[in-house]
Amino acid sequence: MAKVDCIMDNGAPDGREEIRELDLAAFTTQSDRETEAQFKATPVSRRRLVGPVFLILLVSFVSILGFLWLTSRNLNETTLARDRLVVANLLMAERSRLTAIAQRHSVSDDLYDAFVKDAGGPSGDAALARLSRVLGGLDGLWVLAADGGTLAAVVAGEAVADPSRSAYEGGLRLLVGEASAREDHTAATFLRSGEVVQLGAIAPIRPRGADLSDITDPSAYLLLVSDLTGPFFDRTPFRIGIRGLGVTLEPASDALARLELLDLANEVVGYLTWTHRRPGDQLLWPLSPAFALGLIAIGYFLFLFVRRADLFMERQAYLAAALQQEQSLRNLKSRFVSMVSHELRTPLAVIRAATELLERYGERMSKADQEEELSTIHRSVDTLSRLVDNVVIMGKSEWLTKPSPSVEVDLADLCKQVWGDSIRGFSTTHRLTIDEEGQRRMMLADVAYLRALLSNLLQNAVKYSPGKDEVKVALVYRPREIRIKVKDFGIGIPSEEIDAIFEPFRRAQNAESISGSGLGLAIARAAAKAMGADIKVASEKGKGSTFEVIFSKH
Helix, strand or coil: CCCCHHHHCCCCCCCCCCCCCCCHHHHCCHHHHHHHHHHHHCCCCHHHHHHHHHHHHHHHHHHHHHHHHHHHHHHHHHHHHHHHHHHHHHHHHHHHHHHHHHHHHCECHHHHHHHHHCCCCHHHHHHHHHHHHHCCCCCEEEEEECCCCEEEEEECCEECCCCCCCCCCCHHHHHHHHHHHCCCCCEEEEEEECCEEEEEEEEECECCCCCHHHCCCCCEEEEEEEECCHHHHCCHHHCCCCCCCEEECCCCCCCEEEEEEECCCCCEEEEEEEECCCHHHHHCHHHHHHHHHHHHHHHHHHHHHHHHHHHHHHHHHHHHHHHHHHHHHHHHHHHHHHHHHHHHHHHHHHHHHHHHHHHHHCCCCCHHHHHHHHHHHHHHHHHHHHHHHHHHHHHCHHHHCCCCCCEEECHHHHHHHHHHHHHHHCCCCCEEEEEEECCCCCEEECHHHHHHHHHHHHHHHHHCCCCCCEEEEEEEEECCEEEEEEECCCCCCCHHHHHHCCCCCCCCHHHCCCCCCCCHHHHHHHHHHHCCCEEEEEEECCCEEEEEEEEECC
């Protein structure tokens, strides 16, 4: 990593700061330290109980209201479903009753002789009138032909002068077609005549003694019709405690329960309505005051319990926070020791080997070989220097918050300078490509932070793209924003490790074979935050990474 001289210099003769003792607690994140300080400064106060207790009471009250509402709704819906089932069964029973009446009275020699043998006429009208007087409780009697046409009709005790003009339009044809398709040649359905909804049932007209199985193609049918009005519902079967039974042509209000009445074409001809009983509203909601009093009592005892448990819970929380911090520090220490032992051993071994070669064979080595060994020693020293610089930078927590004067910086020139300094310790053929987008302008920033940021990003781009030869930097100038993108074509970062790569001493698994301390990105992020910038990363394993630094309000 690049050295940041303006940060490291403390007046020492060699320009380096002496490291006496490294405090690992300085490597904990700033948010962790702020959280711990805030937790320790919070006094033990019963006022803190008001919020949780109030929340518990509120949740309990809402839960009880929800329970009452759900129970009431379920009871109302259950009652409605039961009433619908009862009404539907009663309608089915009435259909069966009317069908049975039609079957019984369609067995008539008078009707058979008048409408089957003679095809209607005065004798048929007289026979139908006599049957109408016998069936005084019905609202209409019709004699239908096999094609659904009307041969005769008696409505409200009076013969219809022109029965061919049916008020049911195509409904009678559907009814006759349904009856002819059934084995017993009977059918029943709901009909609509003007503003009146009726229940109708038909049966084939046959002489006395004739069996239904002997009739294969009836030529005339008897239709009995009953209006679904008040008298219809005054019968004993409908006196079941369901109030307000009636029929409407349009859907009623939500206050009334309803059941659709369908004809044979599955079209709605009307709605059977009745008063919607709501036993849930009548039984449960009066209990709300008792529930409220019980809730207040529970809340009071809960407050007493929480007040006694508050001190214990706070102590447990403090111990848990302390334990977590201790574990974090131990893990950090373990990673630090592992990193230092590995990163120091390698360059020291190289320096030792090169030094021994020079001591033993220096006189016999050519000048080029000697210079190569000296270059190896210099590179190893640079590696050690970068490692020590990075550790000191991360160890100096005040570096993250110490104000520094901002100056105008030319980003393109600074990138070239940092690039030259960054690759000095590497044996690489990488070249830097800088692309600029937008109107180029000077940037007001802290040079030390910016150099540390760019140095670590560029060195990582070179280090983790072995075998490649290009690193791209894109400078994007926008009206109120400047973006710096550093792109390499190296090994990339596994997707499951992207969120953790900015932590100190954290390295991706595919980078363990490459020398590094795991501090570069941590320093880059710290420098970015110190300048009020945001740093993002997009990477694909095996294809490279792109780090983007966003400077707002520039």
